[in-house]
Amino acid sequence: MAKIIAIHSYKGGTGKTLLSLNLAALYANRGKNVCLFDLDFRAPSLQSILKAKSTEYWINDYLNGVCDIKKILVDVSKTYAKRGSLLVGFANPSTEAIREMSAKDRKWEMKALGRLLSLKNSLLNDMHFDYIIFDTSPGLQYSSINAIVSADLVLVVSGMDISDIKGTQRMIDELYDLFEKKTGLLMNKVFANFLTTKGHRQELAKKLVNNSSLPLVDMVPCFCDILRSGGTVVFSNENPDHPFVKILDRVATTIDTL
Amino acid sequence: MTVRKLEGTHTRLLQKIKESLDRLNDKMEVIIELQKHSSEANVEIPDVLDVMTLLSLPDHLRKTAITICKFEQATAEEVAEQTKRARAVESSYLNQLVMMGYLKKERRGRKAYFFVDKDGGNKTWQKS
Structure with missing residues (x-):
């Protein structure tokens, strides 16, 4: 079923971009047509990770009403998708663009929401994409809330830090629930010793589920290999047998059932 | 009542009217100022469905x-x-x-x- 997935978190550095990109590549490798958007306008990163050339138009231009959505999509299928297609909408990483985006007023944000909402028609219905994935900025700010409102499903990523868990809980109660969004919790960078045995995993899962009203989608341990890659690798493609990819494959399947 | 007394009464009455007008002016200025600020506030926080x-x-x-x-x-x-x-x-x-x-x-x-x-x-x- 075609859907829009927003990947969000309370704090920064939880692994949203890595998860968004790898999830997008994973769905594409399943033969799906996927569109990935960098909506973290304060710290755009997808263009650097994918080593993509500078484009004429950015997602910023689409939201500004300067161009059609087709103009901003960059097809990276040849490099990053074995079967389906993977198209990316990059955010403009220039300092000037970041400054401009952070100075937008409420009326602009309202129009941007309208443009994000219209992607459901233009991309899912007209262009027949199977998935749209929004890599959002952390916390409660316009760009991330606009993405959440426009999405069918929110995958909220949290680390094990107590401030992160408490903040995530607040967002569940005061943001996702208010917008009646289907939501899944993905615990990331979990201390590996917590997940060594099935008993350990169940104990931690029980603790997390008791603390939050969200369906716990999965728990991803902290992998040194990922840290070592320095954020330059699409793991789903380069290390298909890595445990991270296997967990993500499970996550992708669970998302489809939400 | 002598002419002088009548002039005195009129002067006091005019003085009272002047004082009342001044107080009214003060109040009007406050109302105008309040309205001005209230319209400025509306400009800063428009009714936007964001x-x-x-x-x-x-x-x-x-x-x-x-x-x-x-x-x-x-x-x-x-x-x-x-x-x-x-x-x-x-x-x-x-x-x-x-x-x-x-x-x-x-x-x-x-x-x-x-x-x-x-x-x-x-x-x-x-x-x-």
């Missing part, structure tokens, strides 16, 4: 408002189909949103359409 406004709306109105945002424009019947609530209920909520200044209403033939006023007079969402 996500922060959506968050601040009561649950029942938020559902209606989000549906209109998704549709760009819709009748009460179309909104009711999405929210699974009665048409009359949605009609009431939509009219409340119009009165709050977040939506506009336009009658075309027998149907009333509701939409977000994005540009203060521009009637529909800009198409992508």
